[in-house]
Amino acid sequence: MAKLHFKDEDKTIDIQVGQNILEAALANEIDLDHACGGVCACSTCHIKIREGFDLFPEAEEEEEDQLDDARDIELCSRLACQCTLQEETDQVIEVEIPLWNVNLVQEGPDAAHQAH
Numbered sequence: 001m002a003k004l005h006f007k008d009e010d011k012t013i014d015i016q017v018g019q020n021i022l023e024a025a026l027a028n029e030i031d032l033d034h035a036c037g038g039v040c041a042c043s044t045c046h047i048k049i050r051e052g053f054d055l056f057p058e059a060e061e062e063e064e065d066q067l068d069d070a071r072d073i074e075l076c077s078r079l080a081c082q083c084t085l086q087e088e089t090d091q092v093i094e095v096e097i098p099l100w101n102v103n104l105v106q107e108g109p110d111a112a113h114q115a116h
């Protein structure tokens, strides 16, 4: 089982071969946005893979099209729901959630708190 480190949250989780980054994040209570439910129809699960980028298959055209609409993209940008781990590795995969998306996640608990 490989390790996935979310830089901003400083949290390391497991990811299995055949599992994508979004699935691994949600299974470990990392609130990564995923408006379309993981079917490559939005760009809200945008992440940046700082280490281990080559462990995932190349982005297909559909993903590239969605990333074109994402904010703050870099060469290491991917959609978390499209990054399925292909093979076992000892390398820790380093992932960053773009700042604008982190802000949305952080607004969640505050908004919930205000409602009570």
Ligand code: FES
Pocket: 033, 034, 035, 036, 037, 038, 039, 040, 041, 042, 043, 044, 045, 066, 079, 080, 081, 082
């Ligand atoms: S959740 Fe919509 S593209 Fe990944």
